[in-house]
Amino acid sequence: MMPKHPGAEPPLAARVHAALARSGFHSGTDLARELRVSRSAVWKAIESLRTLGVVVHAVRNRGYKLAFASVPLNPARIRAALAEDVRARVRHLETHWSLPSTNAALLERADLPIGFTDVLAAEYQTAGRGRRGRAWLAPPGGSICLSLSWGFPQVPRDLGGLALAVGVCARRALQAGITESIALKWPNDLIVRDRKLGGILIEMRAESAGPTYVVIGLGLNLTLGPELAAKIAATGTQATDLKSLGGDPRLRNELVAAIVAQIVRGLVEFEHEGLRPFATEWKSADALKGRAVHVQTAASVIRGLARGIDAGGALLVETAQGTQRLLSGDVSVRAER
Numbered sequence: 352m353m354p355k356h357p358g359a360e361p362p363l364a365a366r367v368h369a370a371l372a373r374s375g376f377h378s379g380t381d382l383a384r385e386l387r388v389s390r391s392a393v394w395k396a397i398e399s400l401r402t403l404g405v406v407v408h409a410v411r412n413r414g415y416k417l418a419f420a421s422v423p424l425n426p427a428r429i430r431a432a433l434a435e436d437v438r439a440r441v442r443h444l445e446t447h448w449s450l451p452s453t454n455a456a457l458l459e460r461a462d463l464p465i466g467f468t469d470v471l472a473a474e475y476q477t478a479g480r481g482r483r484g485r486a487w488l489a490p491p492g493g494s495i496c497l498s499l500s501w502g503f504p505q506v507p508r509d510l511g512g513l514a515l516a517v518g519v520c521a522r523r524a525l526q527a528g529i530t531e532s533i534a535l536k537w538p539n540d541l542i543v544r545d546r547k548l549g550g551i552l553i554e555m556r557a558e559s560a561g562p563t564y565v566v567i568g569l570g571l572n573l574t575l576g577p578e579l580a581a582k583i584a585a586t587g588t589q590a591t592d593l594k595s596l597g598g599d600p601r602l603r604n605e606l607v608a609a610i611v612a613q614i615v616r617g618l619v620e621f622e623h624e625g626l627r628p629f630a631t632e633w634k635s636a637d638a639l640k641g642r643a644v645h646v647q648t649a650a651s652v653i654r655g656l657a658r659g660i661d662a663g664g665a666l667l668v669e670t671a672q673g674t675q676r677l678l679s680g681d682v683s684v685r686a687e688r
Contacts, residue, residue: 363388365448365474367396368405368491369423371415378414403475404490406576419574419594421492422601424472432608437615444470448491451478453498454554454568465502465562466619470611472497490579493592493600495571495607501618503563509625510563511678512664514539514553516629517567520617521549522636524609525571529596534638537657537666537684541571542638546591548572567614573600626664634659639684644668646677646684653677657684 361369366386371377379390386393397407397415406418424446430438442463450456450473457471474491489496507513518535525541525548526533536542539551549571556564572592575583583590594600620628634640639657646653646668655670666677666684 361448363392363396364399364403365491367393368400368417368421368474371407371417372421372423372492374420376410376414376416381414400491404579405492406490406578417492419493419576420601421574422603423492424474424607425604428604429470429472429608429611432605433612437612440467440615440619441611442467442469445472447471447473449473449475449477452476452568453496454552454566457498457500457566458554458556460500461556461564463500463502463564465504467502468611468615468618469500470497471499472607489570489572493572493574493576493579495569495573495603495610497571497607497610498566498568499611499614500564500566501615503565503622505561506557506563507622507625509621509627509663510555512626512629512660513565513567513621514551515633515660515664516617516621516626517551517553517569517614519629519632519636520613521551521569521571521610522632524606524613525549525593525598527609528598528602528606529593531596533636535633535636536638537660538664540638543591543596545638546589548591548593548596569610569614571606571610573598573603626662630660630662639666644684648677 370382379393382393383390401407408416408418426444426446430444453471453473473496476496522533531543534542540547541549552568554566572590574594575592580590640659642657644657655668658667658669668675
């Protein structure tokens with residue numbers, strides 16, 4: 352795993368977590384010897400992991416064990432799993448133990464060549480966020496916190512529908528590993544049976560009459576556990592995870608590579624053709640189609656029936672006053688039961 356600063360050793364909590372990721376129990380004595388620290392330091396690192404939401408079992412005379420299988424993010428493994436056409440477009444690929452926000456880190460970079468991507472993943476975000484400023488809750492090892500940057504030579508057509516195209520790409524990568532169908536909830540959620548599996552956040556930096564840079568963030572639940580699921584539910588969101596759906600959370604690096612590959616190829620296609628190549632697939636996975644919804648805008652609440660999307664990716668809601676066209680980024684949608 353790449354440290355936050357080149358040449359710096361990962362924090363002890365990261366090293367303990369990586370050691371525990373190997374199956375079975377690990378005694379405090381063995382961990383201390385392996386990591387060349389005291390048993391007290393190991394215990395403090397375990398408590399730090401628990402504070403971050405990692406479930407660690409401790410059994411007398413056996414040691415410590417992660418409640419959920421995990422494999423540390425590894426940039427070499429991710430890059431090796433990429434096909435050559437995608438690898439050629441990846442300028443930098445980094446993984447970190449902790450960052451405030453992978454999206455924010457990529458937004459600070461201003462030297463990305465057009466048609467290339469920087470990929471950044473973190474085990475844990477101290478200020479991870481979703482759409483409309485909502486916090487993203489995810490423990491180390493139990494999720495994928497991933498961002499990609501991309502440079503378009505100019506503002507692409509259907510830019511408002513980019514999140515929908517990215518949703519289709521992410522769905523393609525994820526659907527290969529599970530049997531249950533993943534639905535897409537406008538504008539940026541991946542859900543299964545009305546429970547959130549992941550979310551997309553797109554942020555943009557446009558130059559005057561020049562290139563447009565976007566950063567695409569994807570948060571994906573791998574292993575939540577009952578305690579974190581309850582904590583997320585308390586925020587008003589019902590969540591699910593890949594493990595519950597039959598996916599293998601140990602294939603984290605391969606899954607990151609699959610997601611990156613689908614999104615990079617999708618971005619190349621989106622640059623030339625906009626939303627059109629993704630529209631049919633998105634509509635077939637539309638979680639809201641035909642359902643009663645209420646839409647919270649800055650000025651009011653709109654109630655009606657969701658009638659899919661238009662050619663530009665706007666949500667169409669049939670109301671008593673007629674069909675209204677709602678743009679991504681301005682509304683919050685909740686399906687009424």
